[in-house]
Amino acid sequence: MVKAIVVTGSVCSGKTTVAKKIAKKYKYNYIDVNKLIKDKKLYDGYDKELDSYIVDEDKLVRFLKKLVDESKKKLVIDSHMGHYLPKKYVEVCIVTKCDLKELKKRLKKRKYKPNKIRQNLDAEIFDTCLVEAKEAGHQVRVIDTTGGVKEVIL
Ligand SMILES: Nc1ncnc2c1ncn2[C@@H]1O[C@H](COP(=O)(O)OP(=O)(O)OP(=O)(O)O)[C@@H](O)[C@H]1O
Numbered sequence: 473m474v475k476a477i478v479v480t481g482s483v484c485s486g487k488t489t490v491a492k493k494i495a496k497k498y499k500y501n502y503i504d505v506n507k508l509i510k511d512k513k514l515y516d517g518y519d520k521e522l523d524s525y526i527v528d529e530d531k532l533v534r535f536l537k538k539l540v541d542e543s544k545k546k547l548v549i550d551s552h553m554g555h556y557l558p559k560k561y562v563e564v565c566i567v568t569k570c571d572l573k574e575l576k577k578r579l580k581k582r583k584y585k586p587n588k589i590r591q592n593l594d595a596e597i598f599d600t601c602l603v604e605a606k607e608a609g610h611q612v613r614v615i616d617t618t619g620g621v622k623e624v625i626l
């Protein structure tokens with residue numbers, strides 16, 4: 473099994489930007505988990521208040537484990553739930569972070585509802601992904617995307 477690179481972090485913190493850069497530079501396979509959730513129906517329903525799918529975490533983790541297990545190439549997993557993968561599947565867990573003022577700007581630009589903006593800012597304030605990634609025992613690396621992302625050297 474080729475262990476994966478996970479890119480996790482709060483919504484709009486720069487996961488996709490970082491994950492795509494890594495995949496391009498090292499010729500790894502980029503995995504768009506948001507798309508997978510929709511395509512493979514890895515959800516329990518839809519939260520209209522938050523305008524987002526309610527992800528079935530067990531299903532998602534099962535799916536990702538299989539993906540990593542069966543892949544001959546290294547995968548770059550772009551998801552704020554990527555750190556739910558057990559440690560043995562993950563080479564490094566990158567957590568993207570962003571300054572709160574800048575994050576608020578990015579969230580507003582996406583035209584998210586105020587409660588969704590609030591919830592996502594709180595997740596960044598409490599470092600939810602970072603704390604959970606550390607608790608899971610991953611080898612964690614933090615990348616701050618506030619001022620932009622030039623090159624990511626693994
Ligand atoms: N360095 C930057 N400066 C300004 N804007 C940026 C920067 N990096 C990313 N953005 C913008 O911030 C938004 C979030 O970036 P990105 O899509 O990489 O985050 P994400 O963590 O993948 O978000 P999501 O959780 O919604 O998938 C994007 O709209 C992007 O255009």
Ligand SMILES: [Mg+2]
Pocket residue numbers: 487488489550
């Ligand atoms: Mg993204």
